[in-house]
Amino acid sequence: DIDVLASSEDAEKVMDHFSTLPTVVDVTGKGHTKTSVRLKGGIAVDLRVVSPEQYPYALHHFTGSKEHNTKMRHIAKSMGLKMNEYGLFSDEGNENIPCSSEEDLFKALGMTYIPPELREDMGEIEAALENKLPKLVESKDMLGIFHFHSHYSDGSNSIAELAEEVKRQGYRYMGMADHSRSAYYARGLKEEDILRQIEEIDELNSKYKDFHIFKGIESDILTDGSLDYSNDFLKNLDFVIASVHSQFRMDKESMTKRISTAMDNPHTTMLGHITGRLLLSRDGYEVDLDKILGKAAQKGTVLEINANPHRLDLDWRWVKKAKEMGIRIMINPDAHSLSEIAYTSFGIAMARKGWCEKKDVLNCLDIDAIKKFLHN
Known part of the structure; x- marks a missing residue:
């Protein structure tokens, strides 16, 4: 439900107006200082009105x-x-x-x-x-965002369309990360598709003076912990987001080993939606996050805050722990369309709730600094 607080010298007038809004389908309670309604779509909203x-x-x-x-x-x-x-x-x-x-x-x-x-x-x-x-990270601190899916895999837009919108919103860079070949259900990219995409990104980058597209992939972590392409091939990319997209029912020890093995790969830049949860529909898989965070701190692996509102993964409690351990965070919209770029704001909210400052979030690095980080 949603709680709304307002101040007014005339509480009754405010609540009368609130209860007759066109989106209200039912008034479930009304008193001197509180009115409860149900909206179209079933969401319950409580309005409390107090004096200034x-x-x-x-x-x-x-x-x-x-x-x-x-x-x-x-x-x-x-x-x-x-x-x-x-x-x-x-x-x-x-x-x-x-x-x-x-x-x-x-x-x-x-x-x-x-x-x-x-x-x-x-x-x-x-x-x-x-x-x-802490001085919490703000949207104005964000200089770039990663984890985009284009029509190469299951996205709705071309790379050029995504880049233009990201640039229009004031960002300085973005990172493409379409699905890898094992994600056949999402039209995961074969090696030849990635090479074709690399050529397209290089061509787009040649036209930009103050904007850059980084070349990446969201690689499935296979059951044995290996990534979806050979290390020789992954050298072609600027970054790799390693994510679990299958076999969610592995036991805790096996899943932890699976993810840990992926972190040993020198091309793994960050872990994507680390628990695999879908809020209100699917619990995360069994994994020892203490061990994963410990290894991330040791290896320098970045942890993603997946800002999709159905995920919000890594959870803010673990974000706080990651920050305390010196682990770098990246806020990613996991956008499959232009409109989903706006998901970034939810990720910023999770980072703030996890006590993250500008220095904790990779998105706050400028182009030169993020290039140096990725290439190291």
Whole structure:
């Protein structure tokens, strides 16, 4: 469901308007401060309306997790204050401490502002008290994106069309990564197809002065951990995304060994959608992520945040752990069409929730730096 918070001096008027929106098919509840509706398509939405004076406190309360809010209340109590969704009060006189924004609220508790994505009680409160919160990565930091599928495999657009749209959106580079030959269901590329694609990309790159297309492949990790092409052939490419697309029911030890073996290949640049999960439809396969992350840190393997909203894989909790281990992250839309380039924003959100800063995300490197990284 979706929770919406608004502030108004006339809550009833706002809720009346909300409940009569054309997308609303059913009003399931209506009170003085909260209205619940169901939209076309079945999504439930709750609207809460508070006074402008209460808004900063309510916004913090409904944004943070239960664990975050509990610890924040304990911090307030240790300072002789009482905190809830209605305000920040002195314990004695029940007098509200005025805050015009969330920034004011955190400041009153001796903290720097905690971005909403971090409000999970996973160290953010302690970091805010010590002024040690990370400067989270932002969309403006992103200079390029990888993992595109063209009509060479199962994408809807040509490489030129994808490149023009990526360039139009302000990026400086992109990385093509069509499916490999074992992915027959997705028209995976044979070696001759890749060579033809390389020629096309070289021709396009010769026309660009301030934009670059990197040549890559999303190679299936076969059951024995080998990649879909010989090492001699993979030398033709700038990068390789190694992904599992089959045999999801392998036991944990076998799957871990399979992925680990793929990481030993000198041409494996990064691991794609590392757990194989599809949100709300398929659990990830059994794999020892602690071992995989340990090996990624050792080998320098990049981990993908697959930004497709059905995947969001690597999960943000593991992203945070990867960052702490010094593993580089790459945010990829896994785009099969022009419209899916927008998925990148979901990946940025996951990176932010995993405490990633600009320095942790490869997409933030300029063209020269990313070329050097890939060729090393």
